[in-house]
Amino acid sequence: DTAVSQTPKYLVTQMGNDKSIKCEQNLGHDTMYWYKQDSKKFLKIMFSYNNKELIINETVPNRFSPKSPDKAHLNLHINSLELGDSAVYFCASSGPRRTDTQYFGPGTRLTVL
Amino acid sequence: AQTVTQSQPEMSVQEAETVTLSCTYDTSESDYYLFWYKQPPSRQMILVIRQEAYKQQNATENRFSVNFQKAAKSFSLKISDSQLGDAAMYFCAYRSANNYGQNFVFGPGTRLSVLP
Numbered sequence: 001d002t003a004v005s006q007t008p009k010y011l012v013t014q015m016g017n018d019k020s021i022k023c024e025q026n027l028g029h030d031t032m033y034w035y036k037q038d039s040k041k042f043l044k045i046m047f048s049y050n051n052k053e054l055i056i057n058e059t060v061p062n063r064f065s066p067k068s069p070d071k072a073h074l075n076l077h078i079n080s081l082e083l084g085d086s087a088v089y090f091c092a093s094s095g096p097r098r099t100d101t102q103y104f105g106p107g108t109r110l111t112v113l
Numbered sequence: 114a115q116t117v118t119q120s121q122p123e124m125s126v127q128e129a130e131t132v133t134l135s136c137t138y139d140t141s142e143s144d145y146y147l148f149w150y151k152q153p154p155s156r157q158m159i160l161v162i163r164q165e166a167y168k169q170q171n172a173t174e175n176r177f178s179v180n181f182q183k184a185a186k187s188f189s190l191k192i193s194d195s196q197l198g199d200a201a202m203y204f205c206a207y208r209s210a211n212n213y214g215q216n217f218v219f220g221p222g223t224r225l226s227v228l229p
Contacts, residue, residue: 040221041152041202041221042221042222043204043222044219045217088156092158101160101163102148102160102217103160104150104157106156107157107158109156
């Protein structure tokens with residue numbers, strides 16, 4: 001069974017469009033994250049959510065908005081897409097204990113034309 | 114803020130040989146966790162090994178082991194008997210043990226090639 005899943009795996013869209021990426025985890029974790037991996041493979045955190053509350057926002061443009069309908073889901077909405085948004089976006093989750101490891105989804109490759 | 118540095122953008126190793134990937138980090142905290150993640154061409158991020166800072170013993174997982182030097186803030190990964198399937202990007206990561214929900218901080222990665 002897939003622990004952390006994302007849909008879609010690939011997303012190609014035009015500049016200016018609005019798109020969403022969905023993430024679901026079946027691990028019973030309390031905290032979920034969104035990361036952006038750029039073309040140089042640098043992995044940077046965008047958001048983390050704990051029990052449906054945003055606890056970290058790493059100065060990401062407000063065109064990006066995370067939405068968590070419940071503890072198992074954290075979706076990423078992106079408005080007015082720009083060329084620079086092209087990247088691979090990873091969802092991840094971890095448990096509440098300080099010792100808990102982070103588990104990643106397969107990633108979504110977003111291409112903005 | 115914590116930072117993680119991986120000074121080797123690319124490394125290569127002959128199949129069956131041993132290779133060591135370096136990682137250093139900067140923190141003022143005494144309690145934290147360190148991780149190595151592997152990202153093969155499939156793009157999936159896979160946990161390789163983890164180390165608790167309060168443990169002096171170096172973590173080991175089969176062919177993977179770490180050399181954790183807390184005073185030097187160094188956390189290198191050694192891969193023994195390298196296999197073709199080890200070819201991937203390797204990321205070193207830091208997680209604070211003090212703040213609930215603290216984000217992970219990742220290094221820039223090292224691309225490892227395994228030569229047949």
